[in-house]
Amino acid sequence: MFTSVFSESPVGSLVLESKDGERLRSCLFTTGRRGTKTPETSQRSHAPIFGQARDWLARYFAGERPNPAELPLDPEGTAFQLSVWAVLAAIPYGETVTYGWVAERVGENRGKRTSARAVGGAVGANPLGIIIPCHRVIGANGSLTGFGGGLEAKVALLELEGIAMPRGPRPEAIETPSKNGPDVLIATETPRNSAQML
Known part of the structure; x- marks a missing residue:
């Protein structure tokens, strides 16, 4: 089961998604050519990974240089x-x-x-x-x-x-x-x- 949460950013709204609440599967824009829909709030929206991802993004937008390896990522692809x-x-x-x-x-x-x-x-x-x-x-x-x-x-x-x-x-x-x-x-x-x- 996927859990999604909405997150604001200086470049637009983002949707963060996780399968297990511990690893981040996606960080997608709600605008642009591949815009995704804003999710409904769920019971697991306070899963640790979402706090970690929001902190990472806040540091990035503050001009810091956080490393992608700091986050447990779980992208699905070939x-x-x-x-x-x-x-x-x-x-x-x-x-x-x-x-x-x-x-x-x-x-x-x-x-x-x-x-x-x-x-x-x-x-x-x-x-x-x-x-x-x-x-x-x-x-x-x-x-x-x-x-x-x-x-x-x-x-x-x-x-x-x-x-x-x-x-x-x-x-x-x-x-x-x-x-x-x-x-x-x-x-x-x-x-x-x-x-x-x-």
Whole structure:
């Protein structure tokens, strides 16, 4: 049996879900392309995991850098999806990577080549938004691509982490390689053309 609780955040309403009250199965937005319904209050809504998850999220939104490993997580997915989510969980706070970079890491871990397109599907199926930081994955050209909570939420999360992202119909991040290698990208500034800003 799943238990779900509602939680507010600076980037929108979230639904936290657990099977056993001890491990977090999902953290989903109620808005965006994959928005989920707000749950009914249940008898087990005060299970320990929900307090832990809310504390983790509060620290994240306060500018701290909590590690996903601090929470007992229980996402459900295929072996491939789980391998992608493990790579996502290791993306450093304040940095962005490309789908191609994630595909290379997953391929190395699995011992076989992986496509960026397949990775994109697994990233889009991430049930633990914010906690497993899929918002840190961007297109090879710096485009924001999609996000389950909507692009406004993705921009807000990246900006919270200190990544300046342009706003407008065609975001074009100016990128420089990070210390983690040439394929790990970090947006460092926004174009100075005010016409590109909202």
